[in-house]
Amino acid sequence: MSFFNSIGRTMQRSGPRGGPKRSPTPTSTISTTSTLVDHVPPASPSVSVPGTQKPLYLCSPFVEAALVKGNFKTIVMLPKYVDIMEWVAVNIFDFFQNLNMFYGVISECCTQHSCPTMSAGATLNYTWINQDRKSVQLPAPTYIDYVMTWVQNLLDDENTFPTKSGQDFPASFPSTIKHVYRQLLRVFAHIYHAHYPQILHLRSEPHFNSLFAHFLAFGREYELLDIKDVRGASNAPAVGIGALWERWREMGILES
Numbered sequence: 001m002s003f004f005n006s007i008g009r010t011m012q013r014s015g016p017r018g019g020p021k022r023s024p025t026p027t028s029t030i031s032t033t034s035t036l037v038d039h040v041p042p043a044s045p046s047v048s049v050p051g052t053q054k055p056l057y058l059c060s061p062f063v064e065a066a067l068v069k070g071n072f073k074t075i076v077m078l079p080k081y082v083d084i085m086e087w088v089a090v091n092i093f094d095f096f097q098n099l100n101m102f103y104g105v106i107s108e109c110c111t112q113h114s115c116p117t118m119s120a121g122a123t124l125n126y127t128w129i130n131q132d133r134k135s136v137q138l139p140a141p142t143y144i145d146y147v148m149t150w151v152q153n154l155l156d157d158e159n160t161f162p163t164k165s166g167q168d169f170p171a172s173f174p175s176t177i178k179h180v181y182r183q184l185l186r187v188f189a190h191i192y193h194a195h196y197p198q199i200l201h202l203r204s205e206p207h208f209n210s211l212f213a214h215f216l217a218f219g220r221e222y223e224l225l226d227i228k229d230v231r232g233a234s235n236a237p238a239v240g241i242g243a244l245w246e247r248w249r250e251m252g253i254l255e256s
């Protein structure tokens with residue numbers, strides 16, 4: 001790790017690790033075996049059945065709203081002379097901070113009552129793998145609290161995300177950040193599905209869309225995201241953020 005890279009990231013990462021106060025580390029563990037459940041294809045969007053209308057985030061002008069115009073490829077490319085691990089670490093740090101800030105603002109609308117499951121589509125709910133390796137439904141605020149606390153603790157852990165010069169990234173770093181990425185994706189998916197009206201109310205859709213498009217482009221570039229985690233099963237119509245991802249690819253915002 002070069003001196004300059006190390007300094008650069010230390011400076012970027014030295015800000016307050018703020019955001020809403022989180023509960024202590026959860027006892028549940030995040031597992032790679034967590035799966036999408038109830039992933040049933042929705043009815044055709046052309047059929048006007050209540051509950052199957054196109055979500056607002058897929059509608060004009062919201063789907064086009066962005067702070068960054070054009071393709072995200074250029075801003076995810078590894079800058080010259082920067083270590084790839086450093087680049088991935090600092091970007092994950094930024095994605096987490098931004099997402100945490102958005103969730104902090106809308107969290108008062110995300111309650112056990114409003115969001116009894118970690119929903120991300122009319123027929124899509126994410127489940128949590130508990131200590132007994134059992135897949136369980138959690139209310140979205142609980143699920144998200146577990147994810148954000150877990151990621152915050154990893155970012156604060158020098159053995160996982162080293163910030164000091166001369167300290168190497170652990171061999172487990174690539175697999176750890178893939179877990180992180182997949183769980184952050186689910187938080188984005190829940191906000192799009194359940195809290196998009198609040199994002200619109202704040203007039204933050206250009207910011208939130210750009211953050212998510214950047215997150216997706218970065219995840220694909222560095223193979224931190226599997227297509228099936230974004231899109232769902234390839235033999236069924238895309239649901240929730242999967243449909244958004246497809247739309248952005250058609251629009252040329254993301255690479256196809």
Ligand SMILES: [Zn+2]
Nearest residue numbers: 110115140194
């Ligand atoms: Zn919610």
